[in-house]
Amino acid sequence: MAPIASSAAGFDPRALRTRFPILDRKVHGHRLVYLDNAATTQKPAALLDALRSYYSNSNANVHRGVHTLAEEATGLYEACRGRVARFVNAPEERAVVITRNATDAINLVARSWGATLSTGDEVLLSEMEHHSNLVPWIMLARERGVVLRHVPITADGQLDMAAFASLLSRRTRIVALTAMSNVLGTINPIAEIAEAVHGVGAVLAVDGAQSVPHLPVDFQALGADFLAFSAHKMYGPTGVGFLVAKPELLERMEPVAGGGEMIREVRLDWASWNDIPHKFEAGTPNIADAAAFPAALDMLEDIGMASVRSHERELVGYALDRLLGLGWLEIHGPLDPDRRGGLISFVDPEIHPHDLAQVLDTLGIAVRAGHHCAQPLMRRLGVAATARASFGLYNDRDDVDALVDGLVAARKYFGVA
Amino acid sequence: MIDRPEVALDDLYREVVMDHHRRPRGRTPLARVDAHAHGFNPVCGDDVLLSIALDDERIVGIQVQGRGCAICTASGSIMAEMLPGRTVSEAEATSEAFRGVMHGKLAPAGVDLGDLEALEGVQKFAVRVKCAMLPWVTLADALRAWRTGGAEATSTTEQELGR
Numbered sequence: 001m002a003p004i005a006s007s008a009a010g011f012d013p014r015a016l017r018t019r020f021p022i023l024d025r026k027v028h029g030h031r032l033v034y035l036d037n038a039a040t041t042q043k044p045a046a047l048l049d050a051l052r053s054y055y056s057n058s059n060a061n062v063h064r065g066v067h068t069l070a071e072e073a074t075g076l077y078e079a080c081r082g083r084v085a086r087f088v089n090a091p092e093e094r095a096v097v098i099t100r101n102a103t104d105a106i107n108l109v110a111r112s113w114g115a116t117l118s119t120g121d122e123v124l125l126s127e128m129e130h131h132s133n134l135v136p137w138i139m140l141a142r143e144r145g146v147v148l149r150h151v152p153i154t155a156d157g158q159l160d161m162a163a164f165a166s167l168l169s170r171r172t173r174i175v176a177l178t179a180m181s182n183v184l185g186t187i188n189p190i191a192e193i194a195e196a197v198h199g200v201g202a203v204l205a206v207d208g209a210q211s212v213p214h215l216p217v218d219f220q221a222l223g224a225d226f227l228a229f230s231a232h233k234m235y236g237p238t239g240v241g242f243l244v245a246k247p248e249l250l251e252r253m254e255p256v257a258g259g260g261e262m263i264r265e266v267r268l269d270w271a272s273w274n275d276i277p278h279k280f281e282a283g284t285p286n287i288a289d290a291a292a293f294p295a296a297l298d299m300l301e302d303i304g305m306a307s308v309r310s311h312e313r314e315l316v317g318y319a320l321d322r323l324l325g326l327g328w329l330e331i332h333g334p335l336d337p338d339r340r341g342g343l344i345s346f347v348d349p350e351i352h353p354h355d356l357a358q359v360l361d362t363l364g365i366a367v368r369a370g371h372h373c374a375q376p377l378m379r380r381l382g383v384a385a386t387a388r389a390s391f392g393l394y395n396d397r398d399d400v401d402a403l404v405d406g407l408v409a410a411r412k413y414f415g416v417a
Numbered sequence: 418m419i420d421r422p423e424v425a426l427d428d429l430y431r432e433v434v435m436d437h438h439r440r441p442r443g444r445t446p447l448a449r450v451d452a453h454a455h456g457f458n459p460v461c462g463d464d465v466l467l468s469i470a471l472d473d474e475r476i477v478g479i480q481v482q483g484r485g486c487a488i489c490t491a492s493g494s495i496m497a498e499m500l501p502g503r504t505v506s507e508a509e510a511t512s513e514a515f516r517g518v519m520h521g522k523l524a525p526a527g528v529d530l531g532d533l534e535a536l537e538g539v540q541k542f543a544v545r546v547k548c549a550m551l552p553w554v555t556l557a558d559a560l561r562a563w564r565t566g567g568a569e570a571t572s573t574t575e576q577e578l579g580r
């Protein structure tokens with residue numbers, strides 16, 4: 001494994017690239033410039049090795065056997081929980097429920113904590129939420145007659161905190177907000193929000209799908225009640241996500257799925273629940289991917305989340321300068337790199353995002369084009385779709401330069417003067 | 418290392434397609450609207466608003482509005498140019514033939530696809546087939562609603578997938 005040489009940002013993205021086998025491949029004859037990290041990140045060889053090692057050496061079901069393999073598999077699965085608890089500074093390992101993804105984790109909160117709400121109670125969301133943090137609440141509203149309210153965004157794509165303060169009331173039972181927008185890049189002031197939310201006796205559920213992979217996140221310091229995120233956006237495997245929650249809240253919640261693992265005792269017509277967090281993990285979980293995930297956490301912890309953030313902050317600042325320098329792009333979200341994570345949504349008014357992404361693809365540059373699972377936000381921004389470049393650890397200024405050259409090439413291709 | 422088969426951009430954006438994209442036809446409002454539908458592509462948020470004027474069974478005018486990529490815009494523009502003068506069943510045959518081409522089939526003999534042939538390259542770009550089909554899915558719904566005397570129709574390209 002190549003050493004990660006030191007640089008100003010604390011590590012060298014070029015050296016890091018050699019750890020990601022996929023970054024060696026060519027796309028349409030070009031070096032792959034992968035700028036779709038907000039959708040999912042690429043996987044380091046160490047993760048692939050861990051997956052292989054799990055299946056080659058330790059595969060068995062968990063919590064169900066006394067044989068050596070069962071014990072090893074259980075140990076590896078539970079070790080993932082422990083590592084994640086440490087990674088986000090959860091108060092205890094019991095605070096971590098292993099789910100399928102961030103979406104699954106948010107649905108768990110909406111269905112289980114949501115079941116304590118009744119008609120007229122309010123859930124406060126925002127205009128910048130991903131469908132994952134909108135639809136579970138819409139389902140809850142339909143089922144229980146709770147009222148959904150939405151914090152508007154300001155012209156530069158930040159939460160309107162004055163509006164937030166006036167929307168928050170004693171009727172508010174749950175506030176569910178993203179810590180970082182997957183479209184605008186906006187980093188929201190979660191700690192400040194948590195205080196206000198608790199002030200009215202509500203709980204705060206944080207969608208950490210974009211923040212946990214890219215910012216230092218301390219669950220206890222944040223003061224949130226729930227935090228949802230996905231392993232696959234943090235250089236880990238697909239199919240594993242997490243709900244980190246205050247254990248005293250988990251204790252009070254009912255499970256939403258029944259089956260094996262989640263029970264203590266079952267009779268023909270009666271059952272009692274296992275302890276937290278197991279009572280929320282019905283059936284055989286995604287053992288292999290959970291067992292492998294610590295290999296990705298090793299890498300993030302080696303580099304350090306503060307360095308990850310400073311690298312991406314530097315890169316997004318550079319990218320903003322270069323993209324604005326083109327003079328023709330509409331850029332959505334805050335222009336201050338201190339207030340945005342490593343992603344930029346933009347529109348070339350002369351070229352539809354789909355066409356733009358198509359041209360970039362022929363140059364080996366992977367960006368996302370579309371509504372980014374945020375149709376209400378698109379409507380608010382007055383666009384049908386945007387193109388989005390989102391950065392990861394292995395991206396550097398060369399990748400931004402390739403993107404900028406690609407955007408110029410697209411204008412040429414489409415005959416835009 | 419697995420590379421996708423080499424796909425040339427020029428096969429997608431042929432000259433005729435680019436021409437329709439740059440100067441889309443069928444943007445002028447109609448004096449009378451007999452059939453109407455709103456189509457939406459949930460994948461990208463593109464939409465097409467189709468207004469159709471009919472004289473008996475014959476299409477006499479089409480207006481296409483909405484926001485779309487070059488492929489969607491060109492496809493709608495070609496539709497607006499080629500369908501006036503054709504009967505509803507001729508239009509439906511054209512639509513069926515075009516759908517077949519988008520899914521890798523040959524156009525049946527006797528159906529003139531005109532400029533639509535220039536969109537043939539789209540079939541190699543799986544996600545873009547929906548872009549090309551959006552105006553046509555919308556057309557089918559407008560005509561269906563008109564036949565049954567129903568109100569305005571709403572369609573999405575998800576229905577296209579199911580077909």
Ligand SMILES: Cc1ncc(COP(=O)(O)O)c(C=O)c1O
Pocket residue numbers: 038039101102103104130132133178180181182207209210230241373
């Ligand atoms: C802000 C945000 N929330 C939630 C999600 C959902 O993540 P997943 O699809 O892994 O559940 C995503 C990613 O698509 C996201 O960007």
